[in-house]
Amino acid sequence: MSQGRPSGVTIDVVDGGITAPPGFRAAGVASGIKKTGALDLALLVADAPASAAAVFTTNKAQAAPVLVSREHLARSGGHAVAILVNSGCANACTGPEGLAVTRSSADFVASIVGCAPDQVLVASTGVIGVQLDLDKIRKGAGSAAGALSRNGHLDVAKAIMTTDVAPKEAAVRVATPAGTFHVGGMAKGAGMIEPNMATMLGFITTDAAVEPAVLQRALKEAVDVTFNAITIDGDTSTNDTVFLLASGTSGVAVGDALYPALVSGLREVCGMLARAIVRGGEGATKLVSITMTGAVSVDEATKAAKTVANSLLVKTAIHGGDPNWGRLVAAAGRAGVAFDVERASVRVGSIVLFKEGVPFDDRAPQAADYLTGTDIEIEIDLGAGGSHAATVWTCDLSAEYVKINGEYRT
Amino acid sequence: MSQGRPSGVTIDVVDGGITAPPGFRAAGVASGIKKTGALDLALLVADAPASAAAVFTTNKAQAAPVLVSREHLARSGGHAVAILVNSGCANACTGPEGLAVTRSSADFVASIVGCAPDQVLVASTGVIGVQLDLDKIRKGAGSAAGALSRNGHLDVAKAIMTTDVAPKEAAVRVATPAGTFHVGGMAKGAGMIEPNMATMLGFITTDAAVEPAVLQRALKEAVDVTFNAITIDGDTSTNDTVFLLASGTSGVAVGDALYPALVSGLREVCGMLARAIVRGGEGATKLVSITMTGAVSVDEATKAAKTVANSLLVKTAIHGGDPNWGRLVAAAGRAGVAFDVERASVRVGSIVLFKEGVPFDDRAPQAADYLTGTDIEIEIDLGAGGSHAATVWTCDLSAEYVKINGEYRT
Numbered sequence: 065m066s067q068g069r070p071s072g073v074t075i076d077v078v079d080g081g082i083t084a085p086p087g088f089r090a091a092g093v094a095s096g097i098k099k100t101g102a103l104d105l106a107l108l109v110a111d112a113p114a115s116a117a118a119v120f121t122t123n124k125a126q127a128a129p130v131l132v133s134r135e136h137l138a139r140s141g142g143h144a145v146a147i148l149v150n151s152g153c154a155n156a157c158t159g160p161e162g163l164a165v166t167r168s169s170a171d172f173v174a175s176i177v178g179c180a181p182d183q184v185l186v187a188s189t190g191v192i193g194v195q196l197d198l199d200k201i202r203k204g205a206g207s208a209a210g211a212l213s214r215n216g217h218l219d220v221a222k223a224i225m226t227t228d229v230a231p232k233e234a235a236v237r238v239a240t241p242a243g244t245f246h247v248g249g250m251a252k253g254a255g256m257i258e259p260n261m262a263t264m265l266g267f268i269t270t271d272a273a274v275e276p277a278v279l280q281r282a283l284k285e286a287v288d289v290t291f292n293a294i295t296i297d298g299d300t301s302t303n304d305t306v307f308l309l310a311s312g313t314s315g316v317a318v319g320d321a322l323y324p325a326l327v328s329g330l331r332e333v334c335g336m337l338a339r340a341i342v343r344g345g346e347g348a349t350k351l352v353s354i355t356m357t358g359a360v361s362v363d364e365a366t367k368a369a370k371t372v373a374n375s376l377l378v379k380t381a382i383h384g385g386d387p388n389w390g391r392l393v394a395a396a397g398r399a400g401v402a403f404d405v406e407r408a409s410v411r412v413g414s415i416v417l418f419k420e421g422v423p424f425d426d427r428a429p430q431a432a433d434y435l436t437g438t439d440i441e442i443e444i445d446l447g448a449g450g451s452h453a454a455t456v457w458t459c460d461l462s463a464e465y466v467k468i469n470g471e472y473r474t
Numbered sequence: 475m476s477q478g479r480p481s482g483v484t485i486d487v488v489d490g491g492i493t494a495p496p497g498f499r500a501a502g503v504a505s506g507i508k509k510t511g512a513l514d515l516a517l518l519v520a521d522a523p524a525s526a527a528a529v530f531t532t533n534k535a536q537a538a539p540v541l542v543s544r545e546h547l548a549r550s551g552g553h554a555v556a557i558l559v560n561s562g563c564a565n566a567c568t569g570p571e572g573l574a575v576t577r578s579s580a581d582f583v584a585s586i587v588g589c590a591p592d593q594v595l596v597a598s599t600g601v602i603g604v605q606l607d608l609d610k611i612r613k614g615a616g617s618a619a620g621a622l623s624r625n626g627h628l629d630v631a632k633a634i635m636t637t638d639v640a641p642k643e644a645a646v647r648v649a650t651p652a653g654t655f656h657v658g659g660m661a662k663g664a665g666m667i668e669p670n671m672a673t674m675l676g677f678i679t680t681d682a683a684v685e686p687a688v689l690q691r692a693l694k695e696a697v698d699v700t701f702n703a704i705t706i707d708g709d710t711s712t713n714d715t716v717f718l719l720a721s722g723t724s725g726v727a728v729g730d731a732l733y734p735a736l737v738s739g740l741r742e743v744c745g746m747l748a749r750a751i752v753r754g755g756e757g758a759t760k761l762v763s764i765t766m767t768g769a770v771s772v773d774e775a776t777k778a779a780k781t782v783a784n785s786l787l788v789k790t791a792i793h794g795g796d797p798n799w800g801r802l803v804a805a806a807g808r809a810g811v812a813f814d815v816e817r818a819s820v821r822v823g824s825i826v827l828f829k830e831g832v833p834f835d836d837r838a839p840q841a842a843d844y845l846t847g848t849d850i851e852i853e854i855d856l857g858a859g860g861s862h863a864a865t866v867w868t869c870d871l872s873a874e875y876v877k878i879n880g881e882y883r884t
Contacts, residue, residue, distance in 0.1 A: 191798075384879070389603060397536075423568060423604070461876055466876060
């Protein structure tokens with residue numbers, strides 16, 4: 065994700081996750097929504113009203129917290145003080161009752177942190193169609209407000225997990241000639257993941273000073289090539305959300321000159337989190353990057369890459385270490401984009417298995433050997449004569465995925 | 475599939491598969507393409523040149539036999555004498571060499587059965603990217619020609635299998651006021667199945683007398699609501715083909731009056747074969763029909779039904795007997811069609827789990843009980859206020875699917 069980094073800008077990975085940028089405190093608590101007693105409620109609070117940006121799911125069935133957060137951002141003019149997130153219950157497809165619970169949750173948080181209700185953003189993740197327990201949210205949010213800390217990043221990263229195997233955090237320091245700022249973040253997501261616009265839940269903070277409109281543009285630009293370029297199972301959630309808050313604490317104001325540096329920092333953090341989501345995909349054992357070249361447009365390259373990335377036959381072959389490049393060609397061929405099999409090529413790692421319509425099946429053993437690794441790179445030239453390319457990240461499909469998803473509720 | 479059957483027409487299921495209609499002989503042999511020594515080459519021969527129709531894959535990577543058969547049908551004006559089918563090798567992505575092998579195979583069959591080369595149709599199924607052994611094809615076709623029989627249906631049905639667990643045959647007798655004719659058929663397919671136009675390999679015969687153009691129209695009409703309405707894994711093969719030959723042996727000429735009876739017979743046979751393909755899908759344990767109602771067009775109903783039918787989260791939930799209707803709503807919501815969650819409903823069997831935006835989660839145990847069956851019916855009202863509907867058949871997704879497809883070649 066380092067391509068296009070502006071000159072004179074240095075980006076270093078740092079610790080601290082979502083509270084790495086000064087100006088934010090966080091706490092994660094166990095509110096009882098998860099019956100296991102695990103952390104399930106996260107509260108992030110800005111020391112002062114922060115610029116806020118968001119991208120939401122494109123699914124037409126949108127969860128109550130998505131509807132409410134969208135409304136709050138519009139009303140507040142892109143400012144927020146707090147984000148409340150619960151796991152264990154998606155509060156989606158819950159009708160008017162679900163919407164009322166979400167509004168009451170936001171009102172309650174506003175009252176305890178001392179801000180306007182529309183300065184509170186909300187997100188939920190978990191089972192669809194079950195009502196969220198407002199009492200548990202209130203008690204949990206109260207406890208969390210009393211436990212807010214500049215070091216709360218790991219607790220909140222844990223509190224937003226569902227079937228995730230590990231918390232997902234990332235943070236960088238962006239040094240520019242005009243000053244240094246930070247970008248930090250956390251994400252959750254392990255299934256129902258093919259973002260069309262946002263993905264699962266992602267939360268990003270920065271101490272740069274950025275106007276809301278600029279912040280929104282930068283977030284969209286970073287998300288398009290990170291969270292929106294991953295797919296685990298092709299399903300788009302009802303709750304997908306990425307929030308970005310900017311505290312301005314660093315005093316580094318992002319105008320035209322520093323905009324590329326901000327986007328670079330966001331791409332770095334969003335990219336790390338997005339790849340962590342794929343690597344931690346339900347039942348996943350491999351991170352697979354699919355690069356599509358020779359396309360007549362970036363859209364066609366992306367469409368073909370996603371078709372290949374979501375092919376069950378491709379995902380199972382990679383899982384089994386089977387260099388079945390024919391499945392890659394077949395998936396590209398049905399993607400609905402310009403494709404010429406007589407000029408198409410397939411590369412698995414550094415091994416060319418198919419070039420301009422001719423197979424090199426004798427190289428299959430080499431490719432099989434490469435596929436025993438955990439980081440797989442595949443490149444397909446669509447042979448369409450175009451000069452456009454796109455990369456999508458996905459994971460393999462294992463029997464464990466079926467097990468996890470066949471037994472989710474029961 | 476019995477809806478729309480014309481009055482005065484009786485359709486009865488009969489034995490005999492693809493050789494049930496008089497005028498055809500078949501033989502299946504082991505040519506050595508499959509290393510296991512199983513039957514792998516099928517030859518079907520009409521006693522006299524038959525009217526012929528076909529539908530082929532919409533995948534842009536089309537296998538050599540698809541290219542050659544399309545060419546032959548055009549040149550022969552829709553007539554054929556023989557169909558040669560091999561399993562174990564798809565002869566797809568095999569470049570000029572693969573094309574030459576297919577042409578030589580057809581020439582050889584023409585020479586031994588005594589017809590023009592363009593009266594021979596060909597189909598292949600199996601691994602992509604491996605060259606087909608012409609010597610084995612020639613020896614096998616020679617043996618098959620010597621073994622042709624009016625009772626050869628089961629051998630050819632076995633010879634076209636790959637990972638299929640059982641041969642798939644169907645046949646009916648269509649009694650009309652103007653006379654009686656038969657429709658028979660066989661199919662194979664267990665993976666890489668989401669037909670956009672045809673599906674896997676299907677072979678249909680009839681002893682009705684039908685002009686090629688009428689035969690083509692009838693085949694397309696029947697295939698659209700049968701083979702084209704199933705999906706196992708969303709992948710469209712490079713080799714998908716359905717052939718239909720009409721011998722005319724019955725003396726029953728199909729004009730405008732009998733056309734509906736012909737289509738009914740074809741729908742019956744194609745429907746039985748299509749559902750057999752889904753029921754025998756790789757690792758499948760359940761046949762699932764997804765009916766989408768309340769859509770603004772049949773296209774939107776079909777698109778939404780296929781999106782739900784291909785959702786890994788839906789397929790794994792059904793496999794695990796989990797009445798996770800939220801996944802159904804989420805999949806419908808991302809289908810890219812008109813959808814209103816506040817007016818949408820979900821029915822699993824006879825149990826309504828979600829109605830006009832409100833969940834009935836207390837009925838989940840009843841639905842879980844229903845999902846222990848092997849024939850599952852799901853109906854989703856998109857709430858879009860339209861009056862259009864469509865049904866798609868799919869299967870559940872099991873760990874066995876992953877096992878089969880992770881180990882296909884190795």
